[in-house]
Amino acid sequence: MAELTIARLLFATTASVHYLFVATTLGLTPIIAVLSTLSALRGRRQPTPIIDLLARIYVANYGIGIVAGLVMELQMAMLWTGPGTDEYGPIAGLLALETVVAFFLESTLLGVWLAGRKIIPLWLQSAVFWGITITAYASMIFIVTANSYLHDPIPTPQLTPAAFWALVDRPATVWPLIHIAASSLIIGAFWCATFGANWLRTDPLSVPGRRLIRIGVGIAALASPPLAVAGFAQFDAARPEGVPTDEPDWLHALASVMILTGMAIWLLTWFVLGPLTLNGAIFRGKRWLALLRIGLWVPMPILLIGWIYRELSRQPWFIVGRVTVQEAASPIGTPAMLTLAAVFAVLSAVTLAVAWLVFRRVLRGHPTTVVAS
Ligand code: HEM
Numbered sequence: 001m002a003e004l005t006i007a008r009l010l011f012a013t014t015a016s017v018h019y020l021f022v023a024t025t026l027g028l029t030p031i032i033a034v035l036s037t038l039s040a041l042r043g044r045r046q047p048t049p050i051i052d053l054l055a056r057i058y059v060a061n062y063g064i065g066i067v068a069g070l071v072m073e074l075q076m077a078m079l080w081t082g083p084g085t086d087e088y089g090p091i092a093g094l095l096a097l098e099t100v101v102a103f104f105l106e107s108t109l110l111g112v113w114l115a116g117r118k119i120i121p122l123w124l125q126s127a128v129f130w131g132i133t134i135t136a137y138a139s140m141i142f143i144v145t146a147n148s149y150l151h152d153p154i155p156t157p158q159l160t161p162a163a164f165w166a167l168v169d170r171p172a173t174v175w176p177l178i179h180i181a182a183s184s185l186i187i188g189a190f191w192c193a194t195f196g197a198n199w200l201r202t203d204p205l206s207v208p209g210r211r212l213i214r215i216g217v218g219i220a221a222l223a224s225p226p227l228a229v230a231g232f233a234q235f236d237a238a239r240p241e242g243v244p245t246d247e248p249d250w251l252h253a254l255a256s257v258m259i260l261t262g263m264a265i266w267l268l269t270w271f272v273l274g275p276l277t278l279n280g281a282i283f284r285g286k287r288w289l290a291l292l293r294i295g296l297w298v299p300m301p302i303l304l305i306g307w308i309y310r311e312l313s314r315q316p317w318f319i320v321g322r323v324t325v326q327e328a329a330s331p332i333g334t335p336a337m338l339t340l341a342a343v344f345a346v347l348s349a350v351t352l353a354v355a356w357l358v359f360r361r362v363l364r365g366h367p368t369t370v371v372a373s
Pocket residue numbers: 144147176179180183184186187227228229230231232234235238258259260261262263265299300302303304305306307308309310311313
């Protein structure tokens with residue numbers, strides 16, 4: 001039992017660390033693609049300072065996200081190799097699609113975009129970046145579809161095109177997809193607002209700083225309604241009826257924190273931050289700017305709460321009604337499990353420390369991170 005608890009904690013830790021970077025990627029790519037396209041349409045040949053800043057954050061985030069993803073995959077390969085069953089067929093197919101179609105394509109396009117940034121015109125850079133955005137979202141579709149299969153499996157031993165479509169085209173997949181896309185956009189929006197507020201700290205009249213805040217508040221205001229609607233719809237859509245699960249009671253408290261934060265972001269961006277941004281008062285309000293500077297730390301933990309809620313509410317199942325978590329775990333014994341626990345704890349801590357150093361290095365000297373003396 002203790003072994004299983006450790007295995008679950010290791011899954012939760014490594015997947016949570018990875019997910020923070022994934023949500024940032026999903027949040028920032030469409031924003032960069034749209035800003036880049038708008039600048040190209042206005043006749044610019046090279047990126048604006050805002051695009052340059054967001055691209056730096058995105059590239060640092062993507063690199064660390066891959067490292068965190070490898071740690072998570074290693075953990076899954078070592079700790080979750082219970083006896084094979086046909087039930088795993090569709091998930092294996094979806095994970096292969098994610099790696100081959102989306103991940104390799106996304107990395108290749110990112111390489112092309114990085115290599116061409118100083119050489120190719122902005123309209124072509126924008127086109128390549130749309131490719132990156134599409135592949136990132138394709139990744140999301142494959143992973144969320146696999147997760148939806150775990151929550152509500154359909155009887156199919158293999159991932160045929162018909163089975164793939166049957167899995168995607170149903171409320172158990174569509175609502176989580178909308179919820180995750182909207183929550184990621186909120187993360188992207190908070191990155192913009194937080195860095196915009198930091199920019200104003202060094203230069204209170206900075207035009208790019210003000211634009212970043214407008215972009216952040218605007219996107220958070222637009223993404224909040226679909227986030228809430230899809231979130232409430234998920235309660236009914238996530239799992240098949242009639243299969244008992246043992247959700248702990250305290251999980252509802254976590255869900256309440258997520259819902260209250262989502263509603264607070266909606267109300268604040270529509271009725272307080274939105275109007276203050278439109279009339280420009282937010283740029284002069286020191287308290288508002290101070291709040292925006294720490295704003296990113298609000299939705300980040302909520303992402304993890306949402307994800308933990310989704311995974312825990314499925315217990316004791318790995319695949320609901322078919323395979324339990326106990327059955328899915330690798331039978332490796334307590335000494336091996338404790339050794340792996342130490343290894344993965346160190347790997348996760350190192351990943352976070354490297355992330356901190358990489359972000360510092362990538363943003364070093366940028367006005368959003370240099371504090372005025
Ligand atoms: C507006 C109110 C919100 C409602 C009603 C809501 C509702 C839900 C529900 C019901 C689930 C899990 C369903 C299941 O058990 O499978 C969920 C998952 C999740 N939520 Fe929320 N949520 C809200 C706000 C937020 C916010 C503000 C964020 C983060 C910015 C967020 C991020 C997530 C994430 C990342 C998941 C896990 C998704 C997955 O793994 O499929 N939610 N939410």
